[in-house]
Amino acid sequence: MVVVRKLLLFQSTLLLLLPAFHSAGAQLHPGINATAVSAQVQQTPDTTKLNVLAQQAASQSSVQDQQIADLQKQLEAVQSQLAQNNNAASTIQTLTARITALETAQKTQQDLAATQAKKATDDLTRQYQAGYAGLSLMDDQAHRLEFAFNLGSAISDFQDAVNPMNNQLFTTDVQALLQKQNTNVISSLTSNPLVKSVATANPYVSLGLSLASYFTSKVSDKDQKLTDIACVVNLGTQSLTATQQIQAQLTSVQANIKQFEATSDSTFQGYAGVIGYNKNLDQYRADQLQAATDILAPSVANAFKDGGNAISTAGIVNTRYQLGQLRTQLAQYDSLVQNVSDFLTKFGAILSDQQKAFAGATCASTANDKLKQLQQTVADLKPAFDQGHWAISASQRALMEGTPVQ
Incomplete structure (x- = not known):
């Protein structure tokens, strides 16, 4: 360029x-x-x-x-x-x-x-298994209570023992007195208001009481036979009244136990249904928790998932409901245990009064033995309640009363 x-x-x-x-x-x-x-x-x-x-x-x-x-x-x-x-x-x-x-x-x-999903599933599984354990425990306790407080036969034995007609001394003395008296005795018995008032409850006690009342009104006829008859009749009347009270309370307690068992069955069915438990209810209840863990853990975990790690809304709702039912069941169980404990306290007090009435009585040897047996039964049962044996442990209760996973 x-x-x-x-x-x-x-x-x-x-x-x-x-x-x-x-x-x-x-x-x-x-x-x-x-x-x-x-x-x-x-x-x-x-x-x-x-x-x-x-x-x-x-x-x-x-x-x-x-x-x-x-x-x-x-x-x-x-x-x-x-x-x-x-x-x-x-x-x-x-x-x-x-x-x-x-x-x-x-x-x-x-x-x-x-x-969070894993934790929620783990929490649900843990709470459900805790619920299963608690429910199993309460249900087992209720069945044991029912068995332990099947006192009907013991009370019947005691009632039989205090029944004057089952007292050899009473029947012998009555027969002897009847042979000594005239027909006015029979007339007095049938017209006696006391006979009419208690005859429907226990005609044998009514008869003995009427005889004692009739003969003890005559100073000349007071003898050992009348004393023995009066002793048997008095003890029999008191014991009959006491055991009728006990029987009514026991019937109420047993009804409460039955009601709790029915509710427990319903709750068990809810638990079994949620996790798809295929065994029958009796087997489900009978399974030991440790043995059932392998069955429960995956079943519970899957029951609360809706694909992948997503927590199923239905699973949470069902869990809330079932745990709510469980807490209701726990409250009912606490009430039941308290009810039985109160019953034993009243039962013990009544038997203590009976023991005082029997003290020194020469006519109540057989009945006194039955009373002691009944007292021993109560004495054996009561400490378990006083020591919290029937109560749900604090750790178990904490799991059962836990707030459901949100």
Whole structure:
């Protein structure tokens, strides 16, 4: 490009000098035509070649200038694109960082959700198994209570012992007195208001009481036989009244136990239904908790899931309901245990009064033995309640009373 410019400069200089050369030639050689010389000079091979070179150089320079301009434009475009690329790279880097952060946050949330889901499932399983254990314990305790407080036969034995007609001394003395008296005795018995008032309750006691009342009204007839009859009748009447009270309370206690067992069966059915337990109810109840753990754990866990780690809404609702039922059952059990304990306290007090009445009585040897047996039964049962043997442990209660998983 520099060479071309020098050539052009040289050409321009030469063209400027030609007129001067022409004028000088005219002066030096007056006979020579200056115009012709000028034309001749211009048409020499050297000048033609020089012109061609100059034209070629000019043309080439123009092309090169265009190429330079094009390259400059390309350079500017590349620089612009590079700037854009730099901006794009920065944007991509920023977006990549944001995506990475979002993916990390998403993974953290997913891990947290999975952890929470697992914890919720574990909590549900633990509470359900605790409920099963508590329900099994309460149900077993109730059945044991029913067996332990099947006192009907013991009370019947005592009632038989205090029944005057089962007392050999009473029957012998009554027969002897009847043989000594006339028919007025029979008339007095049938018209005695006491006979009518208690005959429906126990005609044998009524008979003995009437006889004692009749004969003891005659001073001349007071003898050992009348004393013995009065003793038997008094003890029999008191004991009958006492045992009737006990029997009524015992019937109430047994009814409460039966009611609790029925409720327990219903709750068991709810538990068995939720976890898809395929065994029958009796077998379900009979299974030991440790042996049943392998069956319960996966069944319970699956019962509260609705695919993957998602906690089933139905599972939670059912759990709330079943645990609510369990807490109701626990309250009923506490009430039942207290009811039985109160019954034993009253029973013991009544038997203590009976013991005082029997003290020193010569006519109550057999009945006194039965009373002692009954007292011993109560004495054996009561400490278990006083010491909390029938109560649900604090740790078990805490699990059973726990708030269901939200």
